[in-house]
Amino acid sequence: MSPAGKAQEALQERYRMGSLLGRDGFGSVFSGMRLADGAPVSGGAGGGRRRVEEEKEEVAIKCVPRDRIQHWGKLPDSARAPLEIMLLDKVSSGCAGVIQLLEWVELPNSFLMVLERPERCQDLSAVLAERRFLPEEEARGLFRQVLDAVRHCTSCGVLHRDIKPENILLDLATGQLKLIDFGCGTFLQDAAYTQFAGTLSYSPPEWIYHQRYHGEAATIWSLGLLLYHLVTGKHPFRRGQETIWGRILFPRRLSQECQDIIKRCLSMQPLDRPSLQDLSHHPWLQGVRLP
Missing domain, CATH: 3.30.200.20 (Phosphorylase Kinase; domain 1)
Known part of the structure; x- marks a missing residue:
């Protein structure tokens, strides 16, 4: 140097x-x-x-x-x-x-x-602030891109730990997404993590209750929160400043396949959540056109 x-x-x-x-x-x-x-x-x-x-x-x-x-x-x-x-x-x-x-x-x-940095870009939180929520088909394409980026990171042995709309840039000209801000990231490990990094409202229930989490299961949880946020414009469990676990409410306009993938990602038990590979094979994510 x-x-x-x-x-x-x-x-x-x-x-x-x-x-x-x-x-x-x-x-x-x-x-x-x-x-x-x-x-x-x-x-x-x-x-x-x-x-x-x-x-x-x-x-x-x-x-x-x-x-x-x-x-x-x-x-x-x-x-x-x-x-x-x-x-x-x-x-x-x-x-x-x-x-x-x-x-x-x-x-x-x-x-x-x-x-x-794309010439014309905006993070997804700003996009949602302007539009409130995204149509399911649009959200499907964006979510597929995020999932592919996260799978690439894990294949490189990297855990992002802060997947949320603010950390995803959208190129407004091409529709290409970029996962950004690895400041909370760490190396991927098989053992449970006992220190939290990221955004607390996106933390999985196992961290809240047991102060430990496994990398892939916590990532799947955050992806479920992200998708719900994209298609509804809000957090599924937030009531004011409180997080209240319970039944997930869906707008009637959402397809059953979209609801299913969110429910699976947001399973309260980590072992009930799909793996990243299983998630990529979910019927809702097949046939997506990528930029």
């Missing part, structure tokens, strides 16, 4: 940071300009190892202060890097539905991650 000062100078030669796009619990994301050809870009925290291609493209630059980094990992050269960077590096190729890490640099007090 280049010394931090040289890394910062090299980044400033290629990008100009612009306005703040948003914040999460780990860092801030900014808009910016890629100076090589004047293409508009977005900035966020992190640093990069892969060079950005020369064609015009928007990017997001995420800035993560060093003192907010809770989980670290070791690079092949034994240097330390934030776990988020290591996870992104593992999943950044082989699947169009996962955000690509283009490059990252280490600065004295932070890490910068340069990430791809």
